[in-house]
Amino acid sequence: MPEQAAERRRETAILLLSCRDTRGIVAEISHFIFAYDGNILHSDQHFDGETRTFFMRIEWDLELFSIPKEKIAAAFEPIAVKFAMSWRLELSSKRARIAIFVSGFDHCLYELLIRNRSGELNAEIPLIIGNHETAEPIARYFDVPFHLFKVTEDGKREAEARQLALLRENRIDLVVLARYMQILGEGFVSEFRDRIINIHHSFLPAFVGARPYHQAHSRGVKIIGATSHYVTAELDQGPIIEQDVARITHRDSVGDLILKGKNLEKLVLSRAVKLHLDHKILVFGNKTVVFD
Amino acid sequence: MPEQAAERRRETAILLLSCRDTRGIVAEISHFIFAYDGNILHSDQHFDGETRTFFMRIEWDLELFSIPKEKIAAAFEPIAVKFAMSWRLELSSKRARIAIFVSGFDHCLYELLIRNRSGELNAEIPLIIGNHETAEPIARYFDVPFHLFKVTEDGKREAEARQLALLRENRIDLVVLARYMQILGEGFVSEFRDRIINIHHSFLPAFVGARPYHQAHSRGVKIIGATSHYVTAELDQGPIIEQDVARITHRDSVGDLILKGKNLEKLVLSRAVKLHLDHKILVFGNKTVVFD
Amino acid sequence: MPEQAAERRRETAILLLSCRDTRGIVAEISHFIFAYDGNILHSDQHFDGETRTFFMRIEWDLELFSIPKEKIAAAFEPIAVKFAMSWRLELSSKRARIAIFVSGFDHCLYELLIRNRSGELNAEIPLIIGNHETAEPIARYFDVPFHLFKVTEDGKREAEARQLALLRENRIDLVVLARYMQILGEGFVSEFRDRIINIHHSFLPAFVGARPYHQAHSRGVKIIGATSHYVTAELDQGPIIEQDVARITHRDSVGDLILKGKNLEKLVLSRAVKLHLDHKILVFGNKTVVFD
């Protein structure tokens, strides 16, 4: 039996915030948690010198915390106002709902579904959207409804409208593009701002756009990479969450790069999704603060 | 001109502590710093579930801090007592004094001296002790006094006594064994407990003891490593600070492993020394908490 | 559509050999291939200085080769005899038949089945043997017969006899232990000498035996690993095929090591199996020569 299952999942609250740096923020937040009998489990902070911005992620046990969880945000509000924070409160007890978008390659889809089945992601996946039939039997095996959208350039706007309707209907929190070979429209992207995670099969910013393994082969690089990032309106330019690389040689054909790259893609995407689900990422301009 | 020189070094205080985990520690410490007008620059904590131990490293700017630096420890004492902490206070303004011990291989010695000259380590190196002449001209070039001890098994106890005298005389804070091929006696080790850093040329705990590259070659491993650790009385068993690895193949002879390993050794040792000098390591039983 | 599918698979012959090093071996072999109109695609050799042994892997296109493939071995025999070679001839057209053994963890099993379905391994998997029910629905989804053996210490000998019968019946070429938590008997191992691949969840030779992640956590290492090796009678001592590592910190619990390790295990095992299936490994004493 998987040994990690032995670790009981505690119910926790997670506060993520940023504000202009000033003295007393940590003291005030930690006093707030202490005053209501919360026990801090993790606390991580970052100070960006250029913009003088303070970032914090703090997680505490709710077992003895004397504020009911639905009232914590309201109780914290005055502190947030005092320091003019951008902030959000997350509860570990809420399982995120994910929609996976996929095209012909299925390795990232399999990876996410298997990890979720093993309990590693702790999410619900009520929806897979594909523009190719490949994923259909996989979705069926994992008991996830599959929706096929054969998107043409003409029908794209209308298809996205129907996809958005499905996402709303299913109360989707996060969209994961698991090697989805279709560029999303601006309206779609803005509705899920900082909530669409893509995997690009290159070490960004090298080899933006189509066929990055062909580009890498043609340039003669000795290392290839994969990059997971939040999707923005500009192609492959969103905030980077996670990257990894693999060594190649002159012997590797484009086909070999594709095979080696698949290993990178599925691991990098999985790590990015897990970081997002664990509420460890703060987006800041076009960059991320990742509290891992 | 080196660009990092542009970053002004602030004067900071660093508090390192561990104690039994309980509520209110972070609140109390951050309030202490806030109350005297300190600005927290970094704060990192760790909770060990098995032993219910809490660890913390917190660093704050002394520019506006209203307690003079020589009185901070006394002012903090009551909090330390209240929570029964093991703790120490470090000041970034104090430059550590390092003694380097070396035998025939000089790559780690060069690495430390060059990094210190470039300002990367921010330490003083008043002393190099060698059991081989190799290092003498290097020491001279870097203007560091060199002491040769041709240690025989018979004369070992007496040599160590003289070495300890040199260390005391030079007010040495940290001893770095930069590929020093001589086992130190228990008395020596206990006087510099958690203040002797060694580099072992294997991925510990694999290949303890002599000739680890020969052992690795004979076992047919596909990856070699290097390990930097604090020295304890038991050979190669002290708390591990840092490790790294390199890929090898069947083509690599023992000589090739030695060459590839040299790159690992000097980088791993340098990183471990830098972590120690930046007061980022807490020793805990036979393990380290490294706040990097 | 997967881009690598575009690469046509050529039919090739692969010669793997070792012998005492002497002049003229390469000349004679390459002349043999040339004389019968073969075109060499890959040729790799290695010379072990300690034992004065020569190793070679040479692969050539059979399209225009004038010896029919079932007669190549006989035609090459005189050269093999002349140099007293250990050798074997493999044909790329023959698909290997694999049996996978598995216990409760299913990540390595999934990885192998998915890779084979995508055409990456080019093998047949007619058989999965488990000592736990977990794998049964996975086997069914991938259309592979599953055999459950709840092995007790008493019934072990008899169970292995029945397993061996199944392997023979299914003309199995390679046994893959995909996190199979049962030690195989000597008879079993000797019948499949150099044809049983195991994944051990540590960086061997560190942490041999049970619960290596617990051992790693307890020792306080900063890097964990996984090792794929051929199984011999001595536990975790067989020739190493492939290893890889991942960085950890003091924050990682044993549960975290298990999760991080799963990523290593499935990749390292897959690479080892692929190297074996591509006939790129020569076992030599307790080591491997891997022509990749």
Added chain:
Amino acid sequence: MPEQAAERRRETAILLLSCRDTRGIVAEISHFIFAYDGNILHSDQHFDGETRTFFMRIEWDLELFSIPKEKIAAAFEPIAVKFAMSWRLELSSKRARIAIFVSGFDHCLYELLIRNRSGELNAEIPLIIGNHETAEPIARYFDVPFHLFKVTEDGKREAEARQLALLRENRIDLVVLARYMQILGEGFVSEFRDRIINIHHSFLPAFVGARPYHQAHSRGVKIIGATSHYVTAELDQGPIIEQDVARITHRDSVGDLILKGKNLEKLVLSRAVKLHLDHKILVFGNKTVVFD
């Protein structure tokens, strides 16, 4: 004493060639070596499918070889002509002569000088050229003549002419730009085609040009790199020899990237220089075949 010194250096010949792929090349070359009593030590080949080009590096022991070394090229010529080869013959007994160019950063310079002193590179370094005084005392310590060229935009052409004169005078085989912050003119580059190795402090093709660490910090990448390549007329576009990477986080300032990058730069440059000196690189269009 360094253990690798124990390995006696054999005198060998190394043949590097490329030609249109056809049957019989390996047979003919290996027969040539065998016929004159040479013993092949290493043989590596590569076939590029796109251009149908064959590449080979073959090294043999000259101890019993019956053609005197100064006549080998002439003896091989007919085979080269028959297959219309691009080829060159190198002798391990000839020590390459290197000129190092350097600006303010000295870590790559130190690395090359130390490695050469330890016997690792087996080269002669008769010349260091700098556009900054930093390197002067280092050159003096390693007994290498140092030439200072404070190059202005106006005087650049004239300075390069004098530098070229120095290179010719010193019979320089290889120019290494060890963080030399000055773009070389086309005339210079074309005279040392495929014989100028640069280290660029990014993972090319990402972050071409000036201040790549600032670019990397601004883009928010999670991994930085360094790239060693042959210099061509187009900035940072030459054939890549070697690359490596290091992981960074949001905590790393530009100054931290510079420090972490220095470790990469000196190792990547050293590996590239060693591969060149060991005659393991074939340049092919804008790519390299690296036989390592």
